[in-house]
Amino acid sequence: MALSTALPAVGMPPGVFRIGKSFTFEAGHRLTGLPPEHQCSRQHGHSYTVEVELVADELVTPGFVTDFADLKPFKAFLDGELDHRNLHEILPVEATSELLAQYLAGWFVQHVQPGIPGRLAAVQVRETGSSWARFEVAAP
Numbered sequence: 771m772a773l774s775t776a777l778p779a780v781g782m783p784p785g786v787f788r789i790g791k792s793f794t795f796e797a798g799h800r801l802t803g804l805p806p807e808h809q810c811s812r813q814h815g816h817s818y819t820v821e822v823e824l825v826a827d828e829l830v831t832p833g834f835v836t837d838f839a840d841l842k843p844f845k846a847f848l849d850g851e852l853d854h855r856n857l858h859e860i861l862p863v864e865a866t867s868e869l870l871a872q873y874l875a876g877w878f879v880q881h882v883q884p885g886i887p888g889r890l891a892a893v894q895v896r897e898t899g900s901s902w903a904r905f906e907v908a909a910p
């Protein structure tokens with residue numbers, strides 16, 4: 771059944787749809803590869819913000835790249851495994867923003883992406899109000 775609307779239909783331009791969702795967690799770290807005189811070689815903590823971006827050429831009903839609610843397993847992973855932990859003690863890589871973004875992208879691709887319609891395009895990690903790193907997943 772056609773929608774009854776007050777506004778006229780328009781030509782829908784071609785393009786790519788992109789969505790994002792942010793998550794936060796608190797964690798400590800020290801960067802073990804830095805010389806001892808660097809401030810970040812000392813134990814300290816951040817309120818991390820992680821943003822995932824997903825893309826799709828086509829939408830699924832009712833007009834989603836991916837239902838934001840389908841990203842809950844990613845939130846559960848951050849809350850359950852990273853929140854209030856020392857990242858350098860649990861990550862298999864140095865706990866920099868760049869490598870954390872790449873690691874989280876890998877976890878998302880392995881555990882979330884198989885069950886959703888969109889494709890992960892990027893993960894951005896923000897450690898402070900002025901510093902962030904972004905990992906862009908190579909297109910297949």
Ligand SMILES: Nc1nc2c(c(=O)[nH]1)N=C([C@H](O)[C@H](O)COP(=O)(O)OP(=O)(O)OP(=O)(O)O)CN2
Binds near residue numbers: 801
């Ligand atoms: N390229 C990167 N550089 C640094 C990282 C990183 O992950 N990638 N991490 C750190 C430290 O973790 C540090 O906590 C964050 O750095 P910085 O922005 O320098 O933190 P400040 O709060 O000191 O920043 P100001 O804005 O100068 O107060 C270091 N570098």
Ligand SMILES: [Zn+2]
Binds near residue numbers: 799814815816897
């Ligand atoms: Zn830090």
